[in-house]
Amino acid sequence: MLKINKIHHVAIICSNYEKSKHFYAHVMGFTVVAENYRKERQSYKLDLAVNDSYAIELFSFPNPPQRVSRPEAAGLRHLAFEIDNIEQAVAWLNDNNIVCEPIRVDEFTGKKFTFFSDPDGLPLEVYEK
Template sequence: MQLLKAVHHIAIICSDYEKSKQFYTEILGFHIDREVFREQRNSYKLDLSLQGQYCIELFSFPDPPARPSRPEACGLRHIAFAVDNIDEAIAYFNEKGVITEPVRIDEFTGRKFTFFSDPDDLPIELYEL
């Protein structure tokens, strides 16, 4: 029996809420579905969607601990987004000041991919369809 239907969302805790909000909305192009300040936690929660699909919860918490290492620490390694043309995507992000790694080729699929980082050094992958 298959119980799981799909990935519902990815939760990200950021160190600088305004900087990360700007990055995910203005640079990556996510749409803000809802933004709330949770006074009891002194924390923002930002619900973001991509092409109408709920995708990311962006949280701010006072003084979150740093990520132990990049990207091979135990736990979530990275998030990946599909693109139609990796060269166009790289050019767009580079124009926005986002530095991408050199393009690699997936040894199993032959597809192109690259990585860059969000404001908290969370690794993000672009994978060409």
């Protein structure tokens, strides 16, 4: 059996680097670990951490193809982040012009959660601890 310790990172390709960098670093509050421009690829690579754990690689490429990103499309459904207080998180997102779906309650765990999207429409979720 393959022994996997943990998820190392999630890679995201964005269409507007500055807009996505602002979203992930300032709105979502992730820490910028490293930022590199790869001239030969005309691409930025931004490494972001969540609570000191390396977690997201944000890439930019010229004219990336569009991808279906509805939650029920085949492939990655969404990326979820654990939070302490859903109401505070939704208020912060709304204050930063991020539209959230109504807060729901997980029928199995009783925990609150909601969905919203990054600047490219990638479905994201915040799930209360």
